Amino acid sequence: MSAPELEIKGVSRVFPGRKGGAPIEALSPTDLTLAKNDFVTILGPSGCGKSTLLRIVAGLDKPTTGEVLLEGKAIKGPGADRGMVFQSYTLFPWLTIRENVGFGLREKGVRDKQVREAVDLYLDRVGLSAFADHWPKQLSGGMQQRTAIARALANDPKILLLDEPFGALDNQTRGLMQELLLGIWEREKKTVIFVTHDIEESVFMASRVVTMSARPGRISSITPVDFPHPRDYHLKADPEFARLRMKLTEEIRAEVVAAASRG
Numbered sequence: 001m002s003a004p005e006l007e008i009k010g011v012s013r014v015f016p017g018r019k020g021g022a023p024i025e026a027l028s029p030t031d032l033t034l035a036k037n038d039f040v041t042i043l044g045p046s047g048c049g050k051s052t053l054l055r056i057v058a059g060l061d062k063p064t065t066g067e068v069l070l071e072g073k074a075i076k077g078p079g080a081d082r083g084m085v086f087q088s089y090t091l092f093p094w095l096t097i098r099e100n101v102g103f104g105l106r107e108k109g110v111r112d113k114q115v116r117e118a119v120d121l122y123l124d125r126v127g128l129s130a131f132a133d134h135w136p137k138q139l140s141g142g143m144q145q146r147t148a149i150a151r152a153l154a155n156d157p158k159i160l161l162l163d164e165p166f167g168a169l170d171n172q173t174r175g176l177m178q179e180l181l182l183g184i185w186e187r188e189k190k191t192v193i194f195v196t197h198d199i200e201e202s203v204f205m206a207s208r209v210v211t212m213s214a215r216p217g218r219i220s221s222i223t224p225v226d227f228p229h230p231r232d233y234h235l236k237a238d239p240e241f242a243r244l245r246m247k248l249t250e251e252i253r254a255e256v257v258a259a260a261s262r263g
């Protein structure tokens, strides 16, 4: 295996209980290592700590124990080396699509010409060149998420962190977005962590599917997904794809049933 790109080592998170209640162990000590160009999807029932783990990797939250290393360096806070895309549309409404995509680069003091080149390149990659001068509110949800992906990529991060990025989209748009993101990943070879509730999506996108169980959140399985690239929607009809989807459905189902019986 090549040198690890990201190492999650013994990372846990305990939140203080509300109003004197018992503390909440959102994440029990967790280890996960990603190689460069890995595409890991994280799948699990609601409340199993997926977002907590992603926020810690992003540097938006601090672990109670453990540490996260990116290319051997401990993560201490948010940084341009990690690009985030959330489920809710997070574009700046007062900036045009072009200005949104170029925002991070401008903040870093990159020269205008380079900003323009990067913005043009990534708007082209997500198919939004014709909308560069529109405002976010003039775009559909899918187009806003494409802009958010272009914005994350324009900063040339080492790793992309996506928290249910297609969760609010209709099924058709979602399928197209999956192919679009995979196409970009196949080309750019970024390292990706992608949180989703959707089992089919988790298999379609991933090199490895990590499942998590709740209370306290922990990794319950890691499933390699070896289908070749480029992948397109025909893969979803493949018998081996159906077998993996069923295996994960059963795992997650058992988790949800167990969590419900714990009350």
Ligand SMILES: Nc1ncnc2c1ncn2[C@@H]1O[C@H](COP(=O)(O)OP(=O)(O)OP(=O)(O)O)[C@@H](O)[C@H]1O
Residues within 6 Å of the ligand: 015, 016, 024, 025, 026, 044, 045, 046, 047, 048, 049, 050, 051, 052, 053, 217
């Ligand atoms: N700031 C906080 N304070 C207290 N408890 C929190 C906080 N953030 C998360 N939790 C709790 O930690 C647990 C894990 O939450 P988290 O949002 O990471 O789960 P998740 O798997 O991403 O859920 P979902 O799929 O519903 O988004 C939950 O029980 C949640 O209520």
